[in-house]
Amino acid sequence: MNGQDAEALKARLPQTVAGRTRSLRLSDGRATLVLDATGLAAAAREALEADARAALAGMPGVADVRVAMMADKVARRIIAVASGKGGVGKSTVSANLAVALARQGRKVGLVDADIYGPSQARLLGAEGMKPKARDSKLEPVATAWGVPVLSMGQLSDPGQSIAWRGPMAAGALTQMLEGHWDDCDVLVVDLPPGTGDIQLTMLQKFKPAGAVIVSTPQDLALIDATRAMELFDKSQVPVIGVVENMAGYACPHCGEVSDPFGSGGAEAVAGQRGVPFLGRIPLDMAIRLESDAGTPPAAGDAPQGQAFRALAQRVGEWLDRGAAA
Known part of the structure; x- marks a missing residue:
């Protein structure tokens, strides 16, 4: 799969997930998503990940979903x-x-x-x-x-x-x-x-x-x-x-x-x-x-x-x- 396929998937993500997407790759049916969790509390991080998994799992060509969470240190x-x-x-x-x-x-x-x-x-x-x-x-x-x-x-x-x-x-x-x-x-x-x-x-x-x-x-x-x-x-x-x-x-x-x-x-x-x-x-x-x-x-x-x-x-x-x- 190429980058165009990943971009097509990203376009179909909910805005709450797309807005925090750092990268999305699709290879051999596996979607690998990196999300920006900066500033989110634990419950909000879990909800974001769940939304992302649910959205990707229902898309054509996706057999497996991997989600990674990253966060930058924010100013107090x-x-x-x-x-x-x-x-x-x-x-x-x-x-x-x-x-x-x-x-x-x-x-x-x-x-x-x-x-x-x-x-x-x-x-x-x-x-x-x-x-x-x-x-x-x-x-x-x-x-x-x-x-x-x-x-x-x-x-x-x-x-x-x-x-x-x-x-x-x-x-x-x-x-x-x-x-x-x-x-x-x-x-x-x-x-x-x-x-x-x-x-x-x-x-x-x-x-x-x-x-x-x-x-x-x-x-x-x-x-x-x-x-x-x-x-x-x-x-x-x-x-x-x-x-x-x-x-x-x-x-x-x-x-x-x-x-x-x-x-x-x-x-x-x-x-x-x-x-x-x-x-x-x-x-x-x-x-x-x-x-x-x-x-x-x-x-x-x-x-x-x-x-x-x-x-x-x-x-x-x-x-x-x-x-x-």
């Missing part, structure tokens, strides 16, 4: 999680997003850039664990959930007030982002509220691959979330989408669902801005209790973690599309 990608306003649950969303992405088989790290109000050490059960330095750089602290973390909560005494001017806070962010994240392909960065020095340092020195915006359905929160989106737009950082947190409260006694912060506001803003809506996360007592205990709901299979796992699925798909582009 930063996912910024922002809100524009405090008190909307951004840190809880960041921690559970990182844990759920790690469950997909990705190598994920978490940076707590909320210098003045760090909470990730507690959310991930890493309180009291001090990072060590190697070659003048910080070593992230390993956690039980497969997500290493660096936070000012680990670098300061519990309850200590951090009264730093902007340049000092920006310096702390730089120190954490330039730590030893050697094994991480993705860094989730929990940004502080607002659009100040820390956000500007992040955008100028460590440009994120994309941003996730967290808001409650309340109008006041949505106004500030819109400001955060505007900042990322001006910096040419794509907004991956908007999450509506604290969306609906189910009474533990009667099961009736109420909306203390309103409903649908974040989804409406996403539509107005032309960005994806990534889903709703309920106002759930179990989420609060597990978070306070350092046990991220996304780490298990309980229902209260499902919304976070669904969010991570959408963000993971966005990461995979970017890797394939």
Whole structure:
């Protein structure tokens, strides 16, 4: 068989497979396909290979299929999680997003850039664990959930007030982002509220691959979330989408669902801005209790973690599309 036969086979492959095909050879009825798996999690790699095998096995002249997977090392990608306003649950969303992405088989790290109000050490059960330095750089602290973390909560005494001017806070962010994240392909960065020095340092020195915006359905929160989106737009950082947190409260006694912060506001803003809506996360007592205990709901299979796992699925798909582009 000649190269023209292989090209004819490639033209009949599904686009998801053809777009990642590095080479395809056909000889004596054996199709040998090399696929680019750069940036794909384990489950996505397996699905890609299965699709390729199924497609080729059904083609005329193909009696045997061999598939090889190759991957280039990709630059670490930063996912910024922002809100524009405090008190909307951004840190809880960041921690559970990182844990759920790690469950997909990705190598994920978490940076707590909320210098003045760090909470990730507690959310991930890493309180009291001090990072060590190697070659003048910080070593992230390993956690039980497969997500290493660096936070000012680990670098300061519990309850200590951090009264730093902007340049000092920006310096702390730089120190954490330039730590030893050697094994991480993705860094989730929990940004502080607002659009100040820390956000500007992040955008100028460590440009994120994309941003996730967290808001409650309340109008006041949505106004500030819109400001955060505007900042990322001006910096040419794509907004991956908007999450509506604290969306609906189910009474533990009667099961009736109420909306203390309103409903649908974040989804409406996403539509107005032309960005994806990534889903709703309920106002759930179990989420609060597990978070306070350092046990991220996304780490298990309980229902209260499902919304976070669904969010991570959408963000993971966005990461995979970017890797394939």
